[in-house]
Amino acid sequence: MEAFKYFVRVCGVSTMVIAAVMGVVLFAVPTILYQRQVSSLFVTSGNNNGSHMTQGSKSGSLAWVFLDVISDWIAYAIKEFVYVGLARSWIQPALLTSLARAQMSEIWNSSDYYLVSVVRCTERAASLGVHVFLADSIVMIANLGFVAYNTQRLSYSALGVLIMAGAGVVYFRTRKGSGALLAIQRYRRRIIGDMDKTAHDLFSGSRVVRIHGAYSVFGDKLRELDSRQQAVGGLANAVLFTKYLWQYMVDAALSLGLVGVMLLVDVNSWRLTPASVQLYYETASKSLMLLSQLANIQADATNHAQVFQELCDVGNMVPEAPWLTVSNKAGAVARSSQQGRIVFSSCSLRYKQGDRLALNGVTFSIRAGERVGIVGRTGSGKSSLLLALLRVVELESGAISLDGVDVGKVGLHELRRSIGVVTQTAALVEGTVRSNIDPFEERTDAEISLAIRSCQLSELGADKWIEGGGRNLSAGQQQLVSICRAVLRRKKVLVLDEATANVDEHTEQIISAVVNREFKHSTVVIIAHRLEAIAGCSRILVMDDGRVVEQGAPRLLATRNGHYARLLRAAAAGGGNGEA
Numbered sequence: 155m156e157a158f159k160y161f162v163r164v165c166g167v168s169t170m171v172i173a174a175v176m177g178v179v180l181f182a183v184p185t186i187l188y189q190r191q192v193s194s195l196f197v198t199s200g201n202n203n204g205s206h207m208t209q210g211s212k213s214g215s216l217a218w219v220f221l222d223v224i225s226d227w228i229a230y231a232i233k234e235f236v237y238v239g240l241a242r243s244w245i246q247p248a249l250l251t252s253l254a255r256a257q258m259s260e261i262w263n264s265s266d267y268y269l270v271s272v273v274r275c276t277e278r279a280a281s282l283g284v285h286v287f288l289a290d291s292i293v294m295i296a297n298l299g300f301v302a303y304n305t306q307r308l309s310y311s312a313l314g315v316l317i318m319a320g321a322g323v324v325y326f327r328t329r330k331g332s333g334a335l336l337a338i339q340r341y342r343r344r345i346i347g348d349m350d351k352t353a354h355d356l357f358s359g360s361r362v363v364r365i366h367g368a369y370s371v372f373g374d375k376l377r378e379l380d381s382r383q384q385a386v387g388g389l390a391n392a393v394l395f396t397k398y399l400w401q402y403m404v405d406a407a408l409s410l411g412l413v414g415v416m417l418l419v420d421v422n423s424w425r426l427t428p429a430s431v432q433l434y435y436e437t438a439s440k441s442l443m444l445l446s447q448l449a450n451i452q453a454d455a456t457n458h459a460q461v462f463q464e465l466c467d468v469g470n471m472v473p474e475a476p477w478l479t480v481s482n483k484a485g486a487v488a489r490s491s492q493q494g495r496i497v498f499s500s501c502s503l504r505y506k507q508g509d510r511l512a513l514n515g516v517t518f519s520i521r522a523g524e525r526v527g528i529v530g531r532t533g534s535g536k537s538s539l540l541l542a543l544l545r546v547v548e549l550e551s552g553a554i555s556l557d558g559v560d561v562g563k564v565g566l567h568e569l570r571r572s573i574g575v576v577t578q579t580a581a582l583v584e585g586t587v588r589s590n591i592d593p594f595e596e597r598t599d600a601e602i603s604l605a606i607r608s609c610q611l612s613e614l615g616a617d618k619w620i621e622g623g624g625r626n627l628s629a630g631q632q633q634l635v636s637i638c639r640a641v642l643r644r645k646k647v648l649v650l651d652e653a654t655a656n657v658d659e660h661t662e663q664i665i666s667a668v669v670n671r672e673f674k675h676s677t678v679v680i681i682a683h684r685l686e687a688i689a690g691c692s693r694i695l696v697m698d699d700g701r702v703v704e705q706g707a708p709r710l711l712a713t714r715n716g717h718y719a720r721l722l723r724a725a726a727a728g729g730g731n732g733e734a
């Protein structure tokens with residue numbers, strides 16, 4: 155039911171009504187033709203026993219059969235087109251939008267492979283969902299009409315037999331152990347999920363796995379899961395096969411038995427003619443089909459309940475704030491050229507309800523054009539400052555302003571586009587250097603060449619092909635591409651979050667020189683572990699346990715016996731690598 159509500163919400167009531175009307179046309183037409191075919195058998199030759207078909211009615215009947223087959227075929231072809239099209243046009247884009255707009259906490263709570271698998275199964279599941287909820291229900295209703303119409307022609311005794319047989323079918327279908335099958339399928343799906351996850355861990359961390367020779371650990375786990383999956387899969391197939399075999403046998407026996415019994419009980423009230431036999435047979439088989447369909451819709455809905463649940467979970471993810479500014483003033487300020495003044499006022503943030511505060515009443519301000527270093531132990535809340543500024547995670551309390559405008563009132567898209575960010579991982583996608591540094595194709599060739607030269611990437615050039623994740627580039631080259639992206643956007647605020655943590659000294663110097671040259675007039679915030687990375691900053695903020703515990707000019711802080719001095723001493727004792 156939740157899935158049905160979701161389809162209605164995503165596709166809109168009007169689309170669902172159109173789909174239903176199309177379904178009626180697609181499925182009712184073949185049924186009506188079928189009905190005409192049966193009726194044509196009753197065309198009499200004019201004598202009063204009403205039992206003989208004329209030559210004309212025979213050929214008419216054949217024509218109806220032919221039309222029936224053709225229309226069935228067309229209906230099924232269009233069904234695929236209409237419902238798969240519906241899934242492609244509405245459900246899939248809605249799911250992707252939901253994923254793209256979901257709050258980051260929603261994404262963090264789901265694993266990558268799970269989200270990929272949901273997106274992959276979207277079309278199949280969505281079209282299947284619409285089939286189950288619309289198409290099959292419509293076929294059932296059409297059949298119901300057919301049966302209801304034909305039962306008017308049956309005698310009471312034949313009708314009684316039909317009802318008893320129907321009750322038998324319902325009993326058999328609902329009594330048989332589809333619950334066991336469902337449990338087996340659920341278990342199998344869980345194993346397959348574990349296999350996906352293990353394979354994902356194996357390949358995403360393949361460098362580390364190789365270095366430690368840990369393939370056997372993953373290999374053993376995958377083999378064990380695979381053999382379990384095969385055993386359970388075999389069991390599921392056996393149960394399924396038995397179920398279908400049983401169903402077909404019961405259906406065939408019931409149809410034939412039913413016709414026989416109806417003829418027997420009716421032998422006195424009906425003359426046995428080809429037409430009456432045909433009527434009995436059609437009514438019996440259609441009635442049974444109707445009940446089967448009812449059972450199948452229920453079984454399908456149960457079988458696919460988990461997939462629908464996943465679709466609904468992803469489709470109903472809580473969205474982030476609006477992308478565009480609601481208030482005119484905030485919009486105007488966001489669009490105007492900024493100065494780069496940042497103020498955090500009593501900001502508190504937590505990632506999840508019940509978690510401890512990652513930022514706890516943080517207050518500080520950064521002047522326009524200032525260069526500030528943020529240091530602190532691991533987990534002290536440095537990166538959380540950046541996530542709060544970009545509203546990747548919303549504040550629990552407090553406010554952040556950019557050039558006097560509360561960022562909480564600025565559209566996310568406008569806010570994020572107004573700040574340059576370089577993080578520890580470059581997030582490179584498959585494509586050229588050019589498409590990675592200017593994904594929206596906003597810059598001229600000259601601007602791109604200039605930025606590439608400035609970041610000492612001429613060796614690669616704009617047309618160098620980058621593989622997914624930047625696999626074919628060194629860590630240093632990846633970061634240079636990332637800084638080049640920031641240079642092209644050239645914003646009034648630049649935040650470097652551990653941007654040089656993975657690069658050698660030489661690349662660090664290049665990045666530092668690029669920042670000094672290209673962001674001379676911007677506000678630069680450098681979040682770093684290594685104290686070398688913040689050399690040249692005019693002010694240092696020291697974070698500890700989600701609070702700013704110290705701030706001031708580096709020389710001044712070094713002379714105090716405070717947090718920063720302790721970090722300096724620890725760095726010196728640690729071999730001089732400057733780890734904060």
Ligand SMILES: Nc1ncnc2c1ncn2[C@@H]1O[C@H](COP(=O)(O)OP(=O)(O)OP(=O)(O)O)[C@@H](O)[C@H]1O
Binds near residue numbers: 505533536538
């Ligand atoms: N996605 C997340 N979900 C839940 N908790 C998180 C998440 N990211 C960070 N935290 C928690 O928030 C706190 C602050 O983390 P943050 O990443 O801001 O620290 P940091 O100082 O940048 O650390 P590091 O220097 O190691 O990057 C930590 O206790 C961390 O466990």
